Amino acid sequence: MTHLIAIGGSDxxxxxxxxxxxxxxxxxxxxxxxxxxxxxxICGIPYYFSGDVxxxxxxxxxxxxxLEATGMRMRLDTWATDIDVAGQKLAVRGPDGTxxxxxxxxxxVGAGALPSRAGIDGLDALGPxxxxxxxxxxxxxFALDAHLAERDPKTAIIVGAGYVGLEMAExxxxxxxxxxxxxxxxxxxxxLDPELGAIVHAELDQHGIEVVVNTTVKAIxxxxxxxxxxxxxxxxxxxxxxxxxxxxxxxxPNTELLERAGATLGAGGAVLVDEHMRTGLPHVYSAGDGxxxxxxxxxxxxxxxxxxxxxxxxxxGENALGGNAKFAGSVGTQVVKVFDVVAxxxxxxxxxARTAGYSPWTVDASADDHKRYYxxxxxxxxxxxxxxxxxxxxGAQLIGTLGTEVAKRVDTYxxxxxxxxxxxxxxxxxxxxxxxxxxxxxxxxxxxxxxxxSQRTAVRA
Amino acid sequence: MTHLIAIGGSDxxxxxxxxxxxxxxxxxxxxxxxxxxxxxxICGIPYYFSGDVxxxxxxxxxxxxxLEATGMRMRLDTWATDIDVAGQKLAVRGPDGTxxxxxxxxxxVGAGALPSRAGIDGLDALGPxxxxxxxxxxxxxFALDAHLAERDPKTAIIVGAGYVGLEMAExxxxxxxxxxxxxxxxxxxxxLDPELGAIVHAELDQHGIEVVVNTTVKAIxxxxxxxxxxxxxxxxxxxxxxxxxxxxxxxxPNTELLERAGATLGAGGAVLVDEHMRTGLPHVYSAGDGxxxxxxxxxxxxxxxxxxxxxxxxxxGENALGGNAKFAGSVGTQVVKVFDVVAxxxxxxxxxARTAGYSPWTVDASADDHKRYYxxxxxxxxxxxxxxxxxxxxGAQLIGTLGTEVAKRVDTYxxxxxxxxxxxxxxxxxxxxxxxxxxxxxxxxxxxxxxxxSQRTAVRA
Numbered sequence: 072m073t074h075l076i077a078i079g080g081s082d083x084x085x086x087x088x089x090x091x092x093x094x095x096x097x098x099x100x101x102x103x104x105x106x107x108x109x110x111x112x113i114c115g116i117p118y119y120f121s122g123d124v125x126x127x128x129x130x131x132x133x134x135x136x137x138l139e140a141t142g143m144r145m146r147l148d149t150w151a152t153d154i155d156v157a158g159q160k161l162a163v164r165g166p167d168g169t170x171x172x173x174x175x176x177x178x179x180v181g182a183g184a185l186p187s188r189a190g191i192d193g194l195d196a197l198g199p200x201x202x203x204x205x206x207x208x209x210x211x212x213f214a215l216d217a218h219l220a221e222r223d224p225k226t227a228i229i230v231g232a233g234y235v236g237l238e239m240a241e242x243x244x245x246x247x248x249x250x251x252x253x254x255x256x257x258x259x260x261x262x263l264d265p266e267l268g269a270i271v272h273a274e275l276d277q278h279g280i281e282v283v284v285n286t287t288v289k290a291i292x293x294x295x296x297x298x299x300x301x302x303x304x305x306x307x308x309x310x311x312x313x314x315x316x317x318x319x320x321x322x323x324p325n326t327e328l329l330e331r332a333g334a335t336l337g338a339g340g341a342v343l344v345d346e347h348m349r350t351g352l353p354h355v356y357s358a359g360d361g362x363x364x365x366x367x368x369x370x371x372x373x374x375x376x377x378x379x380x381x382x383x384x385x386x387x388g389e390n391a392l393g394g395n396a397k398f399a400g401s402v403g404t405q406v407v408k409v410f411d412v413v414a415x416x417x418x419x420x421x422x423x424a425r426t427a428g429y430s431p432w433t434v435d436a437s438a439d440d441h442k443r444y445y446x447x448x449x450x451x452x453x454x455x456x457x458x459x460x461x462x463x464x465x466g467a468q469l470i471g472t473l474g475t476e477v478a479k480r481v482d483t484y485x486x487x488x489x490x491x492x493x494x495x496x497x498x499x500x501x502x503x504x505x506x507x508x509x510x511x512x513x514x515x516x517x518x519x520x521x522x523x524x525s526q527r528t529a530v531r532a
Numbered sequence: 533m534t535h536l537i538a539i540g541g542s543d544x545x546x547x548x549x550x551x552x553x554x555x556x557x558x559x560x561x562x563x564x565x566x567x568x569x570x571x572x573x574i575c576g577i578p579y580y581f582s583g584d585v586x587x588x589x590x591x592x593x594x595x596x597x598x599l600e601a602t603g604m605r606m607r608l609d610t611w612a613t614d615i616d617v618a619g620q621k622l623a624v625r626g627p628d629g630t631x632x633x634x635x636x637x638x639x640x641v642g643a644g645a646l647p648s649r650a651g652i653d654g655l656d657a658l659g660p661x662x663x664x665x666x667x668x669x670x671x672x673x674f675a676l677d678a679h680l681a682e683r684d685p686k687t688a689i690i691v692g693a694g695y696v697g698l699e700m701a702e703x704x705x706x707x708x709x710x711x712x713x714x715x716x717x718x719x720x721x722x723x724l725d726p727e728l729g730a731i732v733h734a735e736l737d738q739h740g741i742e743v744v745v746n747t748t749v750k751a752i753x754x755x756x757x758x759x760x761x762x763x764x765x766x767x768x769x770x771x772x773x774x775x776x777x778x779x780x781x782x783x784x785p786n787t788e789l790l791e792r793a794g795a796t797l798g799a800g801g802a803v804l805v806d807e808h809m810r811t812g813l814p815h816v817y818s819a820g821d822g823x824x825x826x827x828x829x830x831x832x833x834x835x836x837x838x839x840x841x842x843x844x845x846x847x848x849g850e851n852a853l854g855g856n857a858k859f860a861g862s863v864g865t866q867v868v869k870v871f872d873v874v875a876x877x878x879x880x881x882x883x884x885a886r887t888a889g890y891s892p893w894t895v896d897a898s899a900d901d902h903k904r905y906y907x908x909x910x911x912x913x914x915x916x917x918x919x920x921x922x923x924x925x926x927g928a929q930l931i932g933t934l935g936t937e938v939a940k941r942v943d944t945y946x947x948x949x950x951x952x953x954x955x956x957x958x959x960x961x962x963x964x965x966x967x968x969x970x971x972x973x974x975x976x977x978x979x980x981x982x983x984x985x986s987q988r989t990a991v992r993a
Contacts, residue, residue, distance in 0.1 A: 112905065404964045415964050
């Protein structure tokens with residue numbers, strides 16, 4: 072009987088274990104989890120702090136008991152310390168400190184990522200007790216929760232204005248904490264073009280969040296008056312004081328275990344795997360945020376996302392049982408809700424496409440989410456990128472009011488990218504229409520038609 | 533200079549004219565419109581009656597002035613009476629009765645459809661003055677509007693429970709009119725499987741609409757007490773009295789003009805065209821509800837829908853200028869909102885797929901529209917049909933609460949059908965996720981995974 076070990080209680084490890092048990096209910100599966108919180112929705116943490124989700128236990132996709140009921144064995148509070156590749160053994164340190172050797176036939180490593188430190192002085196020395204937080208695990212969540220409960224901070228500085236930073240700004244605001252958000256780039260949500268990010272920025276403004284862009288944070292200091300964040304804002308020194316600092320400036324892959332075992336690193340310093348999620352080490356797979364990402368438009372890159380971790384884990388779980396599944400590749404689809412705005416993207420932006428060797432043409436467009444005569448219609452703004460050589464769709468960004476179905480409209484583009492459709496073919500799609508929820512040419516088609524017309528005009532001119 | 537004539541002021545004719553002007557601003561385009569209301573959203577009429585849309589003028593996609601501003605010439609209140617194919621002339625009768633011969637280089641006929649009479653005795657003799665209505669044009673709209681204003685009916689019988697019938701039931705209910713809805717088949721919304729239609733039925737019940745299924749209407753009689761609708765309900769005679777009767781039992785293609793000109797009829801008695809929308813008569817195209825529908829899974833069929841009319845018109849407009857555009861084919865995507873429920877379908881249902889020679893396997897599934905821990909999540913119910921031989925997706929039906937993005941979730945399946953994806957490939961799609969609006973595996977993927985598992989289990993068993 073095959074004994075499969077999955078390391079990691081988050082998306083990749085659990086997905087691998089679930090897939091293996093689903094495909095072969097006789098396979099022996101052990102999941103090694105560093106804390107007591109397997110299968111928690113890390114993406115949901117901001118909604119715990121906003122008060123939308125209560126209690127924190129409801130963030131679990133599945134409880135430990137539910138996971139065990141699928142037939143997998145859970146080893147909680149257990150650290151994977153070493154892989155003996157040749158001997159097919161995994162050394163683990165259990166909750167009482169005991170080190171044990173677990174034999175495996177197949178090993179799937181979902182070691183995830185770690186919060187980036189971003190070269191900020193003081194960040195290594197200061198921690199939750201000082202009021203300096205990251206938010207990457209349930210442990211971080213409890214630490215921040217305790218801080219909020221015990222010290223009732225009135226002001227917070229959030230370093231970073233990406234997905235989590237924005238969601239946490241909303242959450243803190245909902246709790247009555249005054250937020251200052253410091254962003255390195257020229258606009259918030261730097262994964263979108265700045266003119267779309269500006270709409271998110273305006274939404275933050277409207278909710279009383281002070282956003283300071285073009286700011287590089289250099290240091291955090293603890294003083295009697297509170298925490299001082301120092302940096303450079305447009306060539307001038309900047310210093311801000313707050314009761315609490317949250318640093319959310321992205322992640323770096325956690326590769327230490329596999330690196331020591333001899334795995335090769337690739338894009339972004341993540342563990343290199345093939346599309347079957349094989350590390351090259353015999354019987355060792357890697358999946359999730361510690362692993363490179365195969366991208367349908369970029370080749371091998373590093374783009375850690377929960378959705379991808381699920382898919383990679385599923386592939387690894389199938390292949391560990393002798394399957395031949397391939398990770399079909401990410402197209403970088405992402406969506407975020409910030410107060411009453413929803414912003415999404417898929418594929419490549421103009422400059423990303425150019426860097427990758429495509430010949431991009433990008434057009435912005437606006438189209439109503441549904442027929443204007445029906446109450447409650449709102450414009451959705453689009454940036455559409457296609458290739459001038461073969462007309463292929465390369466990417467789409469869109470932003471609209473909550474309720475305009477932006478999150479699922481982006482999926483049409485994501486599906487088109489998967490299938491390699493041209494921009495013009497989007498007009499051929501038979502999309503759903505009823506006046507309260509769409510238009511005879513859906514907004515996603517109005518946007519691509521604007522691209523086609525603009526292209527045609529440019530060629531004619 | 534090319535002179536292009538488009539007949540029809542609805543989706544097909546206007547789309548053709550717009551496309552031609554868009555591609556070549558020098559082309560001379562005349563649109564012949566039987567009434568004074570070109571480019572009105574016929575799909576929006578129920579929302580005028582519900583009070584959501586006011587005034588009726590806002591139902592115009594574009595005003596006549598806006599259409600004329602694109603450079604096309606509008607001939608309103610003008611009937612196309614005869615086509616001289618060899619002479620390339622169209623005879624029209626203008627508002628004052630004068631008959632005129634219009635020369636054309638290319639002719640596009642978008643003659644649309646007519647309300648079906650469904651073999652109901654009395655329907656030809658009774659009309660709006662008697663309180664018996666259809667709802668297919670702005671003229672019908674004004675007649676019904678006048679009736680409601682002048683006679684203030686308290687009760688209505690709606691014959692038919694398809695898209696328009698359901699929307700009108702909601703509209704009448706919103707106005708305080710008591711509605712009885714008579715449906716021939718075993719469940720309302722017969723374009724969906726009955727177990728999904730039953731959810732719409734329950735929504736109608738909850739809003740006080742009396743739904744009587746399995747009822748064939750035979751006759752309508754005018755009496756002193758009101759209108760009596762007679763029929764057969766489960767082998768027993770049925771008679772219902774109401775102040776107003778609305779008959780919405782589908783449409784039949786309006787082919788008279790092209791038939792007399794020598795065009796061939798095809799599926800559903802509609803004008804046969806190739807994928808370029810050519811009728812076979814030189815320089816004569818047909819598009820829209822009077823025309824057959826190329827369907828990507830069924831071949832040539834008859835499935836009149838506004839979205840399709842737009843696409844067919846666009847193809848005809850391009851080809852009339854010497855282009856070589858092809859209508860890529862419908863996949864039958866449809867969506868309807870009924871009170872707080874949204875129901876959608878695309879592709880084929882099980883029995884349709886079997887009839888068409890596929891080897892269908894159909895599975896029902898339920899998945900939340902977004903993570904359950906975030907407030908306001910609701911289950912979406914799915915029926916997924918795929919082919920057991922090659923795993924290809926054949927169709928999807930889904931139903932959920934308003935706000936669950938069902939209308940745009942069906943688009944992912946519609947796009948997959950266009951691209952010929954397998955059910956399993958849906959799991960490979962990189963769809964958008966944020967906890968308030970989705971799940972790491974989106975609901976559409978949870979549903980297809982249920983199909984795959986069920987298939988696997990069936991094969992193993």
